[in-house]
Amino acid sequence: xxxxxxxxxxxxxxxxxxxxxxxxxxxxxxxxxxxxxxxxxxxxxxxxxxxxxxxxxxxxxxxxxxxxxxxxxxxxxxxxxxxxxxxxxxxxxxxxxxxxxxxxxxxxxxxxxxxxxxxxxxxxxxxxxxxxxxxxxxxxxxxxxxxxxxxxxxxxxxxxxxx
Amino acid sequence: xxxxxxxxxxxxxxxxxxxxxxxxxxxxxxxxxxxxxxxxxxxxxxxxxxxxxxxxxxxxxxxxxxxxxxxxxxxxxxxxxxxxxxxxxxxxxxxxxxxxxxxxxxxxxxxxxxxxxxxxxxxxxxxxxxxxxxxxxxxxxxxxxxxxxxxxxxxxxxxxxxxxxxxxxxxxxxxxxxxxxxxxxxxxxxxxxxxxxxxxxxxxxxxxxxxxxxxxxxxxxxxxxxxxxxxxxxxxxxxxxxxxxxxxxxxx
Numbered sequence: 001x002x003x004x005x006x007x008x009x010x011x012x013x014x015x016x017x018x019x020x021x022x023x024x025x026x027x028x029x030x031x032x033x034x035x036x037x038x039x040x041x042x043x044x045x046x047x048x049x050x051x052x053x054x055x056x057x058x059x060x061x062x063x064x065x066x067x068x069x070x071x072x073x074x075x076x077x078x079x080x081x082x083x084x085x086x087x088x089x090x091x092x093x094x095x096x097x098x099x100x101x102x103x104x105x106x107x108x109x110x111x112x113x114x115x116x117x118x119x120x121x122x123x124x125x126x127x128x129x130x131x132x133x134x135x136x137x138x139x140x141x142x143x144x145x146x147x148x149x150x151x152x153x154x155x156x157x158x159x160x161x162x163x
Numbered sequence: 164x165x166x167x168x169x170x171x172x173x174x175x176x177x178x179x180x181x182x183x184x185x186x187x188x189x190x191x192x193x194x195x196x197x198x199x200x201x202x203x204x205x206x207x208x209x210x211x212x213x214x215x216x217x218x219x220x221x222x223x224x225x226x227x228x229x230x231x232x233x234x235x236x237x238x239x240x241x242x243x244x245x246x247x248x249x250x251x252x253x254x255x256x257x258x259x260x261x262x263x264x265x266x267x268x269x270x271x272x273x274x275x276x277x278x279x280x281x282x283x284x285x286x287x288x289x290x291x292x293x294x295x296x297x298x299x300x301x302x303x304x305x306x307x308x309x310x311x312x313x314x315x316x317x318x319x320x321x322x323x324x325x326x327x328x329x330x331x332x333x334x335x336x337x338x339x340x341x342x343x344x345x346x347x348x349x350x351x352x353x354x355x356x357x358x359x360x361x362x363x364x365x366x367x368x369x370x371x372x373x374x375x376x377x378x379x380x381x382x383x384x385x386x387x388x389x390x391x392x393x394x395x396x397x398x399x400x401x402x403x404x405x406x407x408x409x410x411x412x413x414x415x
Contacts, residue, residue: 038343139211141211
């Protein structure tokens with residue numbers, strides 16, 4: 001179908017504008033990609049991030065995100081102090097935290113901790129957030145499929161089986 | 164195709180057509196939205212991890228999905244309005260943008276309300292949340308530009324350019340959770356894979372999505388009719404249309 005040349009020019013102009021801005025934004029986002037990441041993974045903390053393998057320095061303020069290692073959560077019985085290990089695909093980083101953890105915090109669950117590195121693999125966290133995944137199912141199904149003995153979070157003794 | 168489409172470029176034809184569809188779409192919206200929300204909020208089972216808190220998904224996911232698809236519709240209207248210079252495509256900007264902005268705001272608000280008990284924070288500047296906030300600003304910007312000029316055609320032109328350029332944000336929102344590591348989890352609903360969600364939760368979610376979609380359509384049809392009237396106020400067909408109704412009102 002032959003297009004009116006003026007329309008054709010306007011169409012090319014509009015598509016060119018969108019394409020140009022898209023290219024500009026992809027370059028900007030590519031350049032900023034490391035800064036857009038919300039957190040470092042434990043592997044990136046231990047082995048370094050990116051091509052230059054930059055490791056965070058002691059005293060640096062950052063966020064670390066990973067899975068809470070099973071059986072690594074140690075609570076101080078008198079205070080709100082808690083320490084635990086997080087991992088992703090191997091290396092582990094220790095997180096120290098004083099405060100109330102979110103409801104979804106449990107071993108094997110993803111978390112994001114923000115704080116200051118006090119040793120190369122130890123962070124003193126000021127904030128611990130829980131991540132959850134994109135799976136949704138009723139408790140009975142979760143028990144069948146995953147063998148998870150869950151946990152109606154509304155029951156007062158809900159989390160005792162986990163500890 | 165143009166010959167077939169041409170009658171629909173007349174404002175009065177579109178006005179009457181939307182008026183005929185509106186009650187049906189509105190009724191279907193009330194039905195599906197009611198069914199989806201009652202099923203989801205009352206009858207669907209609680210989640211194994213999140214308990215009842217996850218139920219906000221029945222509002223959060225439909226509004227978030229629609230906020231993005233309405234933006235694509237907005238950008239397409241803007242493109243058609245710029246390239247083919249169709250007045251009605253320009254007016255569609257004014258019809259779609261407030262509905263999209265409201266849905267975006269609802270998705271941000273429900274997300275924050277969900278985030279506080281589950282993640283432990285109302286807001287985090289991660290890629291998904293930030294790009295969705297930018298979407299809200301884009302909608303508001305399109306609306307502001309549309310109404311910023313005394314000559315409506317200039318407003319539609321400026322708003323249309325912003326709407327077209329802003330469409331770049333849509334893939335960024337969609338893939339933000341894959342390209343960068345974020346606090347927000349990945350997508351549950353994808354086109355090609357079976358969603359990792361039990362059917363007893365998935366069906367009410369899909370019905371809610373349909374319900375919010377129909378509601379958005381009904382609101383947009385209504386706003387489009389208003390915008391057509393606003394723009395065509397001095398045209399004879401409007402006077403005929405409402406003159407007739409006035410006469411009838413006088414007779415009864």
